[in-house]
Amino acid sequence: MTDSTHSPFCDSLQPVAQILDCPGWHVWCCSPIYDADGRVHVLFSRWRDTFGDWLRSSEIAHAVADSPEEPYTVTGTVLSGRGGDFWDADTIHNPTIQKVGERYALFYIGNNLAEAEKNHAHHASTQRIGLAVADSPEGPWTRISDEAPLLDVSKNPSDWDSYLTTNPALLQHPDGKLWLYYKAWDRHNDDLRKMGLAVAEKLEGPYNRYEMNPVVDFSSIDAQVEDAYVWFEQGCFHMLMRDMGVIHPHVGLYLRSEDGIQWSEPQLGYEQSTVYFGGEVQRFERPQILMKNGKADYLFCALMNSESSNAAVLKIGEWS
Numbered sequence: 001m002t003d004s005t006h007s008p009f010c011d012s013l014q015p016v017a018q019i020l021d022c023p024g025w026h027v028w029c030c031s032p033i034y035d036a037d038g039r040v041h042v043l044f045s046r047w048r049d050t051f052g053d054w055l056r057s058s059e060i061a062h063a064v065a066d067s068p069e070e071p072y073t074v075t076g077t078v079l080s081g082r083g084g085d086f087w088d089a090d091t092i093h094n095p096t097i098q099k100v101g102e103r104y105a106l107f108y109i110g111n112n113l114a115e116a117e118k119n120h121a122h123h124a125s126t127q128r129i130g131l132a133v134a135d136s137p138e139g140p141w142t143r144i145s146d147e148a149p150l151l152d153v154s155k156n157p158s159d160w161d162s163y164l165t166t167n168p169a170l171l172q173h174p175d176g177k178l179w180l181y182y183k184a185w186d187r188h189n190d191d192l193r194k195m196g197l198a199v200a201e202k203l204e205g206p207y208n209r210y211e212m213n214p215v216v217d218f219s220s221i222d223a224q225v226e227d228a229y230v231w232f233e234q235g236c237f238h239m240l241m242r243d244m245g246v247i248h249p250h251v252g253l254y255l256r257s258e259d260g261i262q263w264s265e266p267q268l269g270y271e272q273s274t275v276y277f278g279g280e281v282q283r284f285e286r287p288q289i290l291m292k293n294g295k296a297d298y299l300f301c302a303l304m305n306s307e308s309s310n311a312a313v314l315k316i317g318e319w320s
Helices: 051-057 113-118 273-277
Strands: 013-019 026-034 040-047 059-065 073-079 092-100 103-110 128-134 166-172 178-186 192-200 229-233 236-242 252-257 267-270 283-292 295-304 309-316
Touching: 013 273, 013 295, 026 051, 026 295, 040 051, 040 092, 059 092, 073 103, 092 166, 103 166, 166 229, 229 283, 229 295, 236 267, 236 283, 267 283, 273 295, 273 309, 283 309
Parallel strands: 026 092, 026 283, 026 309
Antiparallel strands: 013 309, 026 040, 040 059, 059 073, 092 103, 103 128, 166 178, 178 192, 229 236, 236 252, 252 267, 283 295, 295 309
8 A cells, every 4th residue: 555655745855943942841733824924923732741741731822933944932822721611621732724714714622621531531532623713823813613613523423533533634625615634533443543524615614524534544554644734736635644654653644636535645755853853763743834825835843852842844845
């Protein structure tokens, strides 16, 4: 199944810098966007204490720079857990931002740990996808998915996506519809993570599941999906994701599609962090792309070392 050769996308990448070293914080999930003045805004997850505490106390913060390769200034928290009985009471994580029409759309995941504990369930069991909107990437952000998640789990316990919905990836389809790719953990069948698709006519939803889900499924080789980013460029659909068992756990995968549903066999999407930044092999995950005039411009990835985590920026050259 696997084509382990470098994709043209991978061959185009050039390292730029490591960013968002925030003493006392772990940094993850860095999603960038240009504003009308050419500045770069990054929405990212952050939390204190151990790396595993993202499951209990992550929040989304904002940083800004004059260009992708210049120093970033962190301005503060923009979205955090609401507490109480809300579905997103605790961890707020997995930010991904796009401009849709005149508004900025911030997709994220949240959870409710008290609900999981009440049901004697794994902490991940309450992870769901939500949406907040703003007139500026700096906020303020208003939750659209207030009383309930934007994309809940299937109510049929035997379905592949009845356990959780995470890793939102929005594609603004050329036909005007909004395609939301998402990860689910198929705990009730083969215990593997796969990717599905839900489609909406408008940003606020409803998002209706594609009837032939999942659309990316590596269960035939006992591998999984994680952290996909999907975009449309040069008349074709493209997907970049973290590898979970196809080539190597510290690299990325690249897939291509003519219709956004039937995807190619995976190729190498990006190398291990050592190829770009030296040092020891580190976790190099959660790829997010900075788009400019309909083209992939820079790649942002979360980067973890033995003591902390931050973000890495790579320039995307000519490739498509």
